[in-house]
Amino acid sequence: MNKLLKLGLICGVLLVSCKETGKAIAYQSSKPVITERPNIIYIMADDLTTQAISAYGGIYKDIAPTPNIDRIAKEGMLFQDVLCTNAICGPSRAAILTGNYSNLNGYYKNESGGKFDASQWTFPQEFQKNGYQTSLFGKWHLGTEPKGFDVFKYHNSAGQQGHYWNPTYNINGEDKKVEGYSTNLSTDFAMEWLENERKKDDPFMMVLQYKAPHRPWEPDTKYEQLWEDIEMPYPSNFNDDYKGRELTAGDTEMTMDYFSRRDMKFEEPKGLQGKEKLKWAFYGAKPGEIVQPEGMTAEEGKKWRYQTYIKDYLACVKSVDDNIGRVLKYLDDNNLTENTVIVLTSDQGFYLGEHGFFDKRFIYEESLRMPFMVRYPKMIKPESVNNDIITNIDFAPTLLELANIDTTQKMQGESFVPILEGDTPNDWKQAMYYHYYEFPYWHHVQPHYGIRTQKYTLAHFYYNIDVWELYDLEKDPQQMNNVINDPQYASVVSELKEQLKDLMKDSKNDKSLEEFRKITDTDFGSIVDKKDDETSVQDILTGKSN
Missing domain, CATH: 3.40.720.10 (Alkaline Phosphatase, subunit A)
Known part of the structure; x- marks a missing residue:
């Protein structure tokens, strides 16, 4: 309840909803005060x-x-x-x-x-x-x-x-x-x-x-070529090598190597139908499938995709x-x-x-x-x-x-x-x-939970690894340096873990890692009702569809 209504209640105001005007009229002993919804x-x-x-x-x-x-x-x-x-x-x-x-x-x-x-x-x-x-x-x-x-x-x-x-x-x-x-x-x-x-x-x-x-x-058609003649700038950590984060940030399928033919606007061959159409469109989304024009080096291809x-x-x-x-x-x-x-x-x-x-x-x-x-x-x-x-x-x-x-x-x-x-x-x-739960599809990001304050980010990646990460957001706003094992942050880690434990309890989500993994593993069903003969993109990416 906002301050206006709190004041109205204190003063013994009777609020009457007026459907015709969308206004609430607060009747007091002196004169009515009209406040619109x-x-x-x-x-x-x-x-x-x-x-x-x-x-x-x-x-x-x-x-x-x-x-x-x-x-x-x-x-x-x-x-x-x-x-x-x-x-x-x-x-x-x-x-x-x-x-x-x-x-x-x-x-x-x-x-x-x-x-x-x-x-x-x-x-x-x-x-x-x-x-x-x-x-x-x-x-x-x-x-x-x-x-x-x-x-x-x-x-x-x-x-x-x-x-x-x-x-x-x-x-x-x-x-x-x-x-x-x-x-x-x-x-x-x-x-x-x-x-x-x-x-x-x-x-x-x-x-x-x-x-x-x-x-x-x-x-939209009018914007398809909007920046055709310029090279967009690159983020300063575009070439992150994931040092100290090899099993987390360094083990995903969301880098510049995972754009598909559809993403890169390759022209689709005529006559493709069903699963063949999906296979062609989503080529590039699996490891080892690099989409780029012929003749480019790896570095040129990465920049072209970006x-x-x-x-x-x-x-x-x-x-x-x-x-x-x-x-x-x-x-x-x-x-x-x-x-x-x-x-x-x-x-x-x-x-x-x-x-x-x-x-x-x-x-x-x-x-x-x-x-x-x-x-x-x-x-x-x-x-x-x-x-x-x-x-x-x-x-x-x-x-x-x-x-x-x-x-x-x-x-x-x-x-x-x-x-x-x-x-x-x-x-x-x-x-x-x-808390993020989904794995491995899409993008192979390890399930993890964590705490974020204005100064620090502490996260625990837990599905089939056991990795903690700590970032000092004031000194390292781009989160390039995992300082979890730095002795000078030992007390910070201890304090943040206690705060995290309290937050998980308050949110009614202080489960065991086994219970969290079960959520990740559980198939709760599809967002839509699929036909029996429908091939899903996940089937294509996992090789379940021949």
Whole structure:
């Protein structure tokens, strides 16, 4: 409950909801004070990372600026330390919806992770129950039909990953193929709902979730050749040799060697069908399959793959930025800017060549840190920046408090509305708990858990190895030097392990390593119901399909 409502209760205020105006009128002995319930627009791109947003700076900020996303930060609050509790698409979405860690919401993994348990509470249901108009457009990726939305239009092909071009959407329960580019189409649906379908006098909560810039990074036609004539800069640790991290960062399938023909936009031979088509497209995703033009050296090929990847990725981000501009313009043109909370985030971070990587999953900074910014002119001071540790399980309680919705639902997350008001509570969290479970598909990243403070990252990789890593983020922000065995950090390691133990207990996830490994090994099912004769990409990569 926010400060305004707390004050109202103290004063013996009687709150009366006015459905016709979307306002709560607080009657006192003197004169009525009218406070509007704000609209909420929650925008989440898939695999968008801070390095791709110019408001965060970085090596691409002048080459590939994001002016519309930057506007949200400029007119609101930019968060520097919002962290993902399990850095992979589906589990992060489940954590955001429920306000709970994977061990409570039951959604641990993408591959063989089953479907999200749709019987459990989610924050959109609470908005809907409390009189908000609710809608969802774009990516859902949880294997179930969304609940809590009056209207939904979500990607329902390629295992709910969706397609960039001519995608199939589930439109309120029925599948329909729609011609066009997915980033534009999802925004078209959102704009249509805002303009023609919602009731103009009632508050609304809209969730707009883009497929972009998820793999396979297919730009809109107008941006396909955007940076054709330039060489993109390389991250300073692009050629990481993984010294001291050989069994963890050095033993993955997410380096520049693991891009497929589809990723690299090779022209597909005509006439391929079924598993042969998949085999051709995903060649390059297994060890020893290097995709590059003939005649290139290994170093030239590595750089060529990076250049292809980063240009396509950033071109996809360009379309996301354009479409966010459409949403902001609509709010301006319809006098909705002042009373609308707009959130921009991603399901986790992503690697853009740092450590020689693409993808996410690790507790390392580039995948752990989520881009996050909030604009709400009635509350948030423009151009404010926050450095507090916040996690994705904190989103749900915060959005509910912003909407003045008082729920009895228990969540592990905590509202950070006071932080939005510029007042960090004295007892705010100083550390967070992280846990990643999926192995070996995709990308062969060892399951691990850990603790992240503002100064240190401590992680335990445990599936078929027993490796601890410690990084001093002040001295080594790029996490190149694992100091776990450095004697001068012995007391730090001991203290962090105790804090980690407490965090795991508090999160109700202080299981044994054997129990954690069992979660990794368990096949919880597929996110979609597959036909008996359907060949999966995993079958192709494991050689199960002949």
